Amino acid sequence: MLISYNQSYEKIAMGLLSYIEDFKSVERLREAMDNYIQSEDRTLYLWKDGETENIVGIVGVEHSDVVVLVRHIAINPSFRQEGVVYQILDKLQTRFPDLAINGTLETVPLITKWAQKNNQLDNTVCE
Incomplete structure (x- = not known):
């Protein structure tokens, strides 16, 4: 589950970042934390694992009228290789359905893999 950052999550957010x-x-x-907290066009979201109810990931985005730029994304090492990044990006797309999801130099490889995975699913459904 994607949840918006608030002050009570500060230590968890800093740990994940x-x-x-x-x-x-x-x-x-x-x-970085101050930039996300003080900027109106930047937002931190935390990812809560559905099974454990633990916060296991974080994503920092910058949004405009046309794009959501994924600036930072981090997952607790114990939950890597479980598709958490894809789940986070899927929820971002749901939250911002009319906006393109793009990445920075650091995050674009993850965004590209996610987009390719979704494209393969779309092609499978169409066949």
């Missing part, structure tokens, strides 16, 4: 190489320093991590 710290898995991203750019945020190994506390200063850079704090700066």
Whole structure:
């Protein structure tokens, strides 16, 4: 389940973001958190696992009238290889149905794999 960030999730959010190489320093991590909190066009979402009810992922997006730019995405290592990234991106698409989901240099490989997976499913359904 995709849930919006609020102050009560600060430590969890910072912990998940710290898995991203750019945020190994506390200063850079704090700066990124502040950017998401203070900016009207940036949002952090947390991913709650349906089975465990634990928060296991985070995604930071920047949104405009035409696009949702996935700036950061991190998953708890214990939940990687379980398709959590695809689930997060599916929910983002549901939340922003009229907007394109794009990525940065760091996140575009994940977005591309997700889009290809969805395209394969669409082709399978059409056949």
